[in-house]
Amino acid sequence: MGDITYAILGTGALGGFYGAKLQKAGNEVHFLLKSDYLEVSQNGLVIESKDGDFTLPQVLAYSDVEKMPSCDVVIVALKTTQNHLLPHILPPVIKDDGVVLVLQNGLGIEEEISQIVGNVRIIGGLCFLCSNKVAPGHIRHLDYGQITLGEYKSNYQPTGITEKMQQIAEDFQNAGISIELAEDLLLGRWKKLVWNIPYNGLSVILNARTDELMADVHTRQLVEQLMYEVALGAKSTGRVIPESFIHTMLSYTIKMKPYRTSMKIDFDESRPLEVEAIFGNSLRKAETAGVNLPQIRSLYQQLKFLDTRIIRKQGTGNREQGTGNR
Amino acid sequence: MGDITYAILGTGALGGFYGAKLQKAGNEVHFLLKSDYLEVSQNGLVIESKDGDFTLPQVLAYSDVEKMPSCDVVIVALKTTQNHLLPHILPPVIKDDGVVLVLQNGLGIEEEISQIVGNVRIIGGLCFLCSNKVAPGHIRHLDYGQITLGEYKSNYQPTGITEKMQQIAEDFQNAGISIELAEDLLLGRWKKLVWNIPYNGLSVILNARTDELMADVHTRQLVEQLMYEVALGAKSTGRVIPESFIHTMLSYTIKMKPYRTSMKIDFDESRPLEVEAIFGNSLRKAETAGVNLPQIRSLYQQLKFLDTRIIRKQGTGNREQGTGNR
Numbered sequence: 039m040g041d042i043t044y045a046i047l048g049t050g051a052l053g054g055f056y057g058a059k060l061q062k063a064g065n066e067v068h069f070l071l072k073s074d075y076l077e078v079s080q081n082g083l084v085i086e087s088k089d090g091d092f093t094l095p096q097v098l099a100y101s102d103v104e105k106m107p108s109c110d111v112v113i114v115a116l117k118t119t120q121n122h123l124l125p126h127i128l129p130p131v132i133k134d135d136g137v138v139l140v141l142q143n144g145l146g147i148e149e150e151i152s153q154i155v156g157n158v159r160i161i162g163g164l165c166f167l168c169s170n171k172v173a174p175g176h177i178r179h180l181d182y183g184q185i186t187l188g189e190y191k192s193n194y195q196p197t198g199i200t201e202k203m204q205q206i207a208e209d210f211q212n213a214g215i216s217i218e219l220a221e222d223l224l225l226g227r228w229k230k231l232v233w234n235i236p237y238n239g240l241s242v243i244l245n246a247r248t249d250e251l252m253a254d255v256h257t258r259q260l261v262e263q264l265m266y267e268v269a270l271g272a273k274s275t276g277r278v279i280p281e282s283f284i285h286t287m288l289s290y291t292i293k294m295k296p297y298r299t300s301m302k303i304d305f306d307e308s309r310p311l312e313v314e315a316i317f318g319n320s321l322r323k324a325e326t327a328g329v330n331l332p333q334i335r336s337l338y339q340q341l342k343f344l345d346t347r348i349i350r351k352q353g354t355g356n357r358e359q360g361t362g363n364r
Numbered sequence: 365m366g367d368i369t370y371a372i373l374g375t376g377a378l379g380g381f382y383g384a385k386l387q388k389a390g391n392e393v394h395f396l397l398k399s400d401y402l403e404v405s406q407n408g409l410v411i412e413s414k415d416g417d418f419t420l421p422q423v424l425a426y427s428d429v430e431k432m433p434s435c436d437v438v439i440v441a442l443k444t445t446q447n448h449l450l451p452h453i454l455p456p457v458i459k460d461d462g463v464v465l466v467l468q469n470g471l472g473i474e475e476e477i478s479q480i481v482g483n484v485r486i487i488g489g490l491c492f493l494c495s496n497k498v499a500p501g502h503i504r505h506l507d508y509g510q511i512t513l514g515e516y517k518s519n520y521q522p523t524g525i526t527e528k529m530q531q532i533a534e535d536f537q538n539a540g541i542s543i544e545l546a547e548d549l550l551l552g553r554w555k556k557l558v559w560n561i562p563y564n565g566l567s568v569i570l571n572a573r574t575d576e577l578m579a580d581v582h583t584r585q586l587v588e589q590l591m592y593e594v595a596l597g598a599k600s601t602g603r604v605i606p607e608s609f610i611h612t613m614l615s616y617t618i619k620m621k622p623y624r625t626s627m628k629i630d631f632d633e634s635r636p637l638e639v640e641a642i643f644g645n646s647l648r649k650a651e652t653a654g655v656n657l658p659q660i661r662s663l664y665q666q667l668k669f670l671d672t673r674i675i676r677k678q679g680t681g682n683r684e685q686g687t688g689n690r
Contacts, residue, residue, distance in 0.1 A: 240666070243569060243570075243666060244569075244666060244669050244670065246669070251669075254668070254669045254672055256664070256665040256666075256668035256669055256672075257665060257666070257668075257669045259665060260661075260662060260665040260666070263658075263661075332589075332658040332659050332662075333658050333659065333661070333662045335586075335589075335659070336586060336658075336659045336662040336663070337662070338582070339582040339583060339585060339586040340566070340569060340570060340582075340583070340586070342580070342582035342583075343570050343572070343577075343580045343582055343583045344570065346580055346582075
């Protein structure tokens with residue numbers, strides 16, 4: 039414990055939460071901030087959590103990546119809409135034998151990052167977290183929190199459970215974060231999309247919570263059809279998502295508390311939407327394999343229209359008023 | 365002129381406009397009204413039109429279909445969301461050798477009406493009209509106005525140009541309404557859907573005018589894909605819509621003045637949407653022929669969700685605050 043040093047790129051609702059938990063457990067954590075830098079460098083982080091509130095009066099806060107030490111594990115916790123920053127902010131903080139841990143939604147991000155930092159290891163993390171930033175440096179953790187880890191190998195070849203994954207898992211588990219290890223990162227990412235594609239997309243398009251989407255017979259059907267299209271996309275890359283998994287996701291969502299998805303929260307706060315990472319990359323992966331996903335494509339095109347409207351109205355949004363990851 | 369008697373079922377933006385034009389030209393026209401009955405029976409109809417304003421201080425107005433005489437031509441000008449009323453209001457006003465003229469959007473309505481009034485002739489009319497009711501008995505005609513007429517025969521067999529079509533066309537043309545005659549009603553209806561399905565649907569889902577949908581590269585593509593799916597639906601019923609027609613509709617819409625579709629106006633005024641006539645019936649026709657239209661289905665399911673929300677909020681809407689027909 040405490041041997042591995044961490045950098046958090048993007049200290050918002052997600053990065054701030056996990057980083058704070060790691061620091062509280064005794065790990066050395068370096069936080070990169072933007073708009074909240076002054077507040078956090080002076081007063082630290084405040085975490086309200088269903089698992090117990092805590093405060094870190096002092097954290098290692100940075101507004102400039104060049105001033106950060108290089109770390110063993112660099113956690114990418116930006117919204118994917120900010121990933122154009124990665125070529126600038128990732129190389130300075132990553133040790134030569136370090137690990138980039140990508141805690142982002144969507145598909146294909148690890149591939150992009152491997153183009154930036156070719157010879158370090160990349161681990162993808164699928165976060166099931168519901169948290170909000172309620173004020174600068176003040177995060178409210180509402181529910182869930184589990185992360186599924188899977189290591190990236192070129193072309194998303196399955197890696198099995200690696201030692202590196204286990205080392206990081208140990209730190210997270212010691213910090214009270216529940217971890218699952220996946221032998222096949224790409225399968226894990228597609229599985230998460232089974233949920234994210236229908237609910238994130240339709241919640242924005244129809245201004246609806248998950249419970250409303252499931253209560254209506256037509257959107258419930260559409261959700262299910264979209265899930266099957268995600269499975270088709272997975273299949274086009276050689277990954278099998280069984281029907282039983284889709285049924286589990288449907289009944290799991292029916293039982294969930296009414297939920298406003300992360301994309302809906304972004305939309306409501308006029309922040310750019312993670313359309314490309316979640317929808318665009320999935321479509322392109324399937325397309326490369328010659329598979330068309332027409333209902334996902336519809337949703338993608340609709341969301342792009344709304345996203346363009348947001349970007350035009352506001353310029354780029356503020357990544358640090360982050361939200362949950364689902 | 366004046367030999368044929370007309371009944372207008374639904375004296376809104378569309379029925380009121382065409383009925384008034386017919387009366388002004390000397391035809392006997394009987395108007396069925398609901399909420400505007402008192403106003404119109406006392407003060408008649410006021411038409412503001414780009415082709416010239418006029419007032420009809422006296423019209424034959426009815427609030428009760430049982431008090432109307434049976435007429436030669438009964439014009440169905442309700443919104444299709446009110447078509448559940450037809451079994452009650454259609455039979456009393458139609459002469460045994462009369463004609464039902466269906467001035468409604470969507471597909472399959474003539475079939476439904478043939479179930480109600482088996483032995484009269486049915487003509488479908490596709491209206492390209494932009495008009496609004498701005499106050500009780502007060503209609504503002506903004507643009508267009510042409511009607512394409514086609515006669516219905518069981519199973520939508522093409523009828524060619526019939527004498528009945530020509531008779532009615534003559535009255536309309538004498539009233540200053542531009543008429544086109546179609547030899548194949550079903551083909552005409554599918555062609556109108558090439559426009560109505562993408563623009564009506566997406567304008568509601570994305571809160572957008574036609575010009576906005578065409579200016580964005582993604583929705584422009586989606587519009588085009590939806591048009592191709594309509595052509596696929598037409599093909600499933602043996603009707604060919606050439607690619608050139610789709611290109612014409614796209615460039616025509618780009619040149620149009622920014623337009624708020626009729627379904628968007630209904631949506632903005634919290635009236636029930638014509639989802640079943642336009643989307644549901646098209647999907648079912650194609651499905652019967654074993655053809656799946658996934659992007660139209662997505663739109664249908666999304667619109668049904670929004671429509672249910674409207675109906676739940678407001679009870680049924682008021683058909684007479686009608687709008688244009690596009």
